Amino acid sequence: MDIAKIMQDIKKGCAEIIGEQRLEELIRNYYEKNENFFVKAGFDPTAPDLHLGHSVVLNKMALLQKHGAIIQFLIGDFTAQIGDPSGKSATRKPLTKDEVLKNAKTYEEQVFKILNKEKTVLCFNSKWLNDLGSAGIIKLSATFNVARMLERDDFEKRFKAQNPISICEFLYPLLQGYDSVALKSDIEMGGTDQKFNLLMGRHLQRTYELGKEQVVFMMPLLVGLDGVQKMSKSLGNYIGITENANDMYAKILSISDELMLSYYELLSDISFDDFQNLKKELKNSTLHPKKAKENLAIELVDRFHSKEKAIMAKNEFDKIHSANELPTVIDEFECENEIWLAKALVLCGLESSTSAARRSIKANSVSVNLKKVKDEQMQLCKGDYVLQLGKRKFARLKVK
Numbered sequence: 001m002d003i004a005k006i007m008q009d010i011k012k013g014c015a016e017i018i019g020e021q022r023l024e025e026l027i028r029n030y031y032e033k034n035e036n037f038f039v040k041a042g043f044d045p046t047a048p049d050l051h052l053g054h055s056v057v058l059n060k061m062a063l064l065q066k067h068g069a070i071i072q073f074l075i076g077d078f079t080a081q082i083g084d085p086s087g088k089s090a091t092r093k094p095l096t097k098d099e100v101l102k103n104a105k106t107y108e109e110q111v112f113k114i115l116n117k118e119k120t121v122l123c124f125n126s127k128w129l130n131d132l133g134s135a136g137i138i139k140l141s142a143t144f145n146v147a148r149m150l151e152r153d154d155f156e157k158r159f160k161a162q163n164p165i166s167i168c169e170f171l172y173p174l175l176q177g178y179d180s181v182a183l184k185s186d187i188e189m190g191g192t193d194q195k196f197n198l199l200m201g202r203h204l205q206r207t208y209e210l211g212k213e214q215v216v217f218m219m220p221l222l223v224g225l226d227g228v229q230k231m232s233k234s235l236g237n238y239i240g241i242t243e244n245a246n247d248m249y250a251k252i253l254s255i256s257d258e259l260m261l262s263y264y265e266l267l268s269d270i271s272f273d274d275f276q277n278l279k280k281e282l283k284n285s286t287l288h289p290k291k292a293k294e295n296l297a298i299e300l301v302d303r304f305h306s307k308e309k310a311i312m313a314k315n316e317f318d319k320i321h322s323a324n325e326l327p328t329v330i331d332e333f334e335c336e337n338e339i340w341l342a343k344a345l346v347l348c349g350l351e352s353s354t355s356a357a358r359r360s361i362k363a364n365s366v367s368v369n370l371k372k373v374k375d376e377q378m379q380l381c382k383g384d385y386v387l388q389l390g391k392r393k394f395a396r397l398k399v400k
Contacts, residue, residue: 001031006067008272010060013265015192018199019215026186026215030068039064040072040185040201040214042125042176045080045103046095050110051238052300053222053231056266057189058114060219063269064187071120072183073111075104078126079172100124110241113304128182129175140174143207144200149173152196173197177204180214187215194218222266225251227259245305246327249313250392252297257282257289260296268299326370326386332396339399341368341378348387348395365390 007024017023026037041057061071077100095103108122132140149170150156158165173196180188180201188201195218202213221230224237231238239251255263264270264278281287294314301310320327333348342357345366351357360366361376367388368378385397 003028003031010063010067012272012275013056013219014060014217015220016195016218017215018202019213022213023187023215023217027067036068036070037186038072038183039069039187039189039217040074040180040183041189042074042076042179043107045075045077045100045107049106049233049240049242051231051233051240052263052267053224053238055114055241056219056222057191058111059267059269060217061189062114062116065116065119069119069187071115072123072185073107073115073120074123074125074179074183075100075107076176077104077124078129079175113241123183125175125179125182129178132178137171140178140204141171143204144174146170173200174204177201181205181208181210184210184212185214186212187217189217189219191221192218193221220266223259223262225255227256241304245301245309245313246316247392248304249297249301249310250317252300253290253293253317254391255293260289260293264292264296268296321391327394330386330394330396332398334398334400336400338379338381339397341366341373341380342376344380344385344397345387345389348397350387350389350393350395360389 003024006027010023010027011017011020026035029035030037039061041061061069065071077095077097080095080100104122104124112120150159152173155165155169176197177200179185181204185201188198190198195216198216198218202216205213223229224231224235225239226235226237229235229237233240239248243251252263261279261282264275268275270278278287278292282289282292298307298310298314301313316327331348335344335347339347340354341361342351342354345351345357345360346354351360357366358376361373361378364372364374366373368380369386370388380397380399382399385399387395387397
């Protein structure tokens with residue numbers, strides 16, 4: 001087994017690995033001694049609706065499973081039942097145990113589209129943090145000083161700006177680090193924004209004399225469809241992993257050529273060598289960017305749906321955009337009497353408000369019966385209409 005080659009593929013797209021030599025040793029031991037190793041990743045039980053940004057870490061975890069990893073999929077139910085002390089969301093309320101379990105079930109339904117269920121252990125940190133007790137919490141807090149805690153980027157900025165930081169907030173990185181002690185994790189994975197907390201696990205494993213220090217494996221944050229901000233539901237620049245095949249395919253085709261390479265590196269199962277060849281083909285113009293995007297879209301839709309649905313999504317996309325034909329299935333609506341176009345767009349669910357509809361009409365994004373409309377005061381009288389917003393949203397409206 002070529003360990004160097006395996007390491008090359010594992011490191012593809014990675015932002016930083018602390019303890020790379022240990023990672024290589026773990027993989028070598030798997031192939032030479034049949035020893036598995038444990039990879040921890042923590043997930044917030046308050047937000048189980050995953051998008052492709054979340055899948056960056058999950059994809060790398062799935063790759064590690066092929067080379068000996070047992071994934072410790074950690075649900076932070078202990079902290080979720082306390083509430084959010086960060087000051088970022090005063091409205092976030094503590095969750096009940098039933099709510100946490102419900103969200104965890106939703107996670108399971110989504111993550112096993114990527115992870116191997118037989119090589120994944122679902123963990124809840126209340127199992128050991130509830131038993132830690134007051135004495136254990138005080139002992140844990142004594143393992144780290146305030147000066148070191150203020151080295152965390154957001155703490156440092158808030159301290160300099162004289163914004164309040166609660167003692168509870170200092171406990172959260174310690175509790176996350178203690179999870180690594182309780183689970184005896186060999187590797188912890190997360191985004192680059194989690195570096196401080198991930199390193200805490202190494203510190204506490206050493207402090208509690210576990211006999212090892214976990215490898216810290218960090219992946220970049222995936223940029224969203226806008227090409228600027230990180231992928232986020234709140235920013236609307238995301239692709240949900242439960243979205244229907246047609247929408248997922250179309251959204252991937254909409255990304256820029258520059259963003260496409262980042263998506264290949266962070267989301268595709270393509271090997272390191274094949275990724276280098278892809279970049280060369282694009283640079284030499286032997287592969288058209290649109291074809292490369294089509295291949296990526298088919299791979300991702302296949303992963304979350306099926307190969308059959310991926311091909312159907314491609315055919316549907318080509319039918320609409322290349323052949324300038326209507327989608328096979330269009331939602332149908334009815335209304336009584338003449339209706340203002342902006343209201344019709346809201347009625348059909350194409351826009352959220354008439355003001356948003358007017359902005360879309362002004363931006364030349366609205367078509368009626370396949371013809372662009374510029375008159376934001378347009379009235380639709382008796383008849384049948386096909387309304388279109390942008391390239392992907394359609395509705396049929398019958399005005400009686």
